[in-house]
Amino acid sequence: MIAFNTAAAGALNATRMFDRAATKVAQSAGNDTTDLIGAVVDQSQARTAFSANLAVMKTAEQMTGRLLDMKI
Template structure:
């Protein structure tokens, strides 16, 4: 299993989740839209943290790979 590829997919999923929530939030001006602003704020914050966590996984995997290469060199 490739942690970098998994984290990249997680970043993509978090980005899509954030975009969907932002789209729903933008529809608040429509009187027919049933948008819960509190729920959307929580959704966007959660997506932001998911993205950041997956970015941290990529940084850590990159650091570990660099250390491994230093040991082998």
């Protein structure tokens, strides 16, 4: 369960990162393109991190299920 909990925390952090980047995008609309590009890159990184953590959560759940099946 440690892997699942770690991945869940990582997914939450990625969600927060995406939210911060989305706020920057909204605030920099029409102003500084450097901030806008950086915020879009941050959104992309957050999406990738979230997907990776979700994959870890799914794998941890499958492994736990298989382990329980083996014990029964």
